[in-house]
Structure formats: C-alpha cells, structure tokens
Amino acid sequence: MRFFKKLFAELFSLGLVLGILLLAWSVKVVKLSDIEGERVFYLESASSQGLRKTTLSVRDYAKVKGESVTFALDGKDGETALQEILKIYHARVLFTEEACDTRSYYCHTNEWDNEIGVGGYAVNLHIALSNERCTVGTPIIFDGF
Secondary structure: OHHHHHHHHHHHHHHHHHHHHHHHHHHHHOOOOOOOOEEEEEEOOOOOOOEEEOOOOHHHHHHEEEEEEEEEOOOOOHHHHHHHHHHHOOEEEEEEEEEOOEEEEEEEEOOOOOOEEEOOEEEOEEEEEOOOEEEEEEOOOOOOO
8 A cells, every 4th residue: 555655646746747847848838928919829840831820739839830929009109019029028120121011020039049040130039010910920920910
C-alpha cells in the first residue's frame, strides 16, 4: 500500500510540473496576448502557406509560427495606437509602406527571436493601420488587412 501512495504522489508531482511547463510554454507561444481582438494563428509555416486557426489546442502549440490580431480603432487615433503597441513590445519601426489606404509599419523587438527578412530588414512585428482598424502580426501579417 505504501508503494502505491508513493507512486501516486510522484505521478501527481510529475503531472503538476508538466502542467506548469505547458502553461509557461503557451504564454510564450501567444506573443500578442496584450492585444484584444480577432486573433489568427499561423501553424507549420511562417508564410502565407501556413494553416490558419483562430483557437489553439495543446497539440498546436509546437506548430505555431506566427500570429495576428485585428481590432477596431473605434475613433482612436492611429498614431496613438501605433505608439502604444510599440511601447508594449519595446519595438522600433524599421520602415513603412502605404497601399490601399493602409499604412504598414515593419518593426523589430528584441523580446522575440522569431523574425523574417523583409526588404533587407529583420522584421518580427508588423502593424497595419487604416482609418477604422489596426492589425498587428508577428513576425508579419500573413492575412489580408
């Protein structure tokens, strides 16, 4: 009987440790957790070829290669939203481009190690602003915005 109690206690401890590690890993996977909005994860490929999912299962965590979040500005100034996002992630703008009434800011933060080469720059944070909405992605936005 003593053997089974010890075995149960050890298995419970192991399960608890694995649960804590899984929780810590999931926090690292969801890089844009500070932003509320419509979230999309890109699995298996950091490109437009990645599988898109709006929610993750435990099996998906190891496959996440990117993420984006879209939210309405609701009358908020785009420049203010941009500065808030840059401050949250300690990022700097590398370059910008404008197309179809949307301005894209290609940025870099030292907080993340995922990056993709765009125009000769190592980009890992992409912010797209229009008059009504903002989309934020890492390493870049692979969806439309």
